[in-house]
Amino acid sequence: MRNISILWLALLGGAWPGLAAALSSDRNQPMYVEADRADIDDKRGVSVYRGNVKITQGTLQLTAAELTVHSKGGDIVKAVAVGQPATYRQRPDGKEQDVEAEALRMEYYATEQKIILLDKAEVRQAGDTFRSDKIHYDIAKDVVNAGGGGTPGDRVRIT
16 A cells, blocks of 8 residues: 655645634644555646545644645645545644544535535534534634534434
C-alpha cells in the first residue's frame, strides 16, 4: 500500500475550519495529507485523494475514504469527504474538549462558509450530541441547523 504525504497542500488549510471556533494556532501549523492515492488535475482545479485519507493540522484531524477538493485560482471552492463514516475532530479556542463530527458525507463550501454533514450525521462536544441525517453549520454566523435530510422518519436527536 502506497502512502502519499503531501505537505504542499497547505492551500487546503482552513478547508475544515471547525464546527466551532477552531484553535487559532491550528491555521499556523503545517498540514499533512496522507492517502493511498492522489490524483491532482491543476487544469480542472480538482484533486482527489483516495484510500485511508488522513489530514492533520494542529488539533484538526479529518479521516475519509475519499476527499475531493475543487479549487479556482489556487483557492478552495468546495471540499467533499466521503467515508464509512468520514470523521472530523478539532479543539475549539478556549475549550478543553474537542468537537467531533462524523457522517457518511461532509461538504465544505468556502465562499458561503458552510459545512454540511449528510447521512448518519453526528456532532459531539462537551457531552452534547446532535444526530440527524443532515446537519448544516454556518461558520460565519456560528449557527447549527439539524434535520430536513429528506429521510422519512428522520428526527433530530440531541443528548
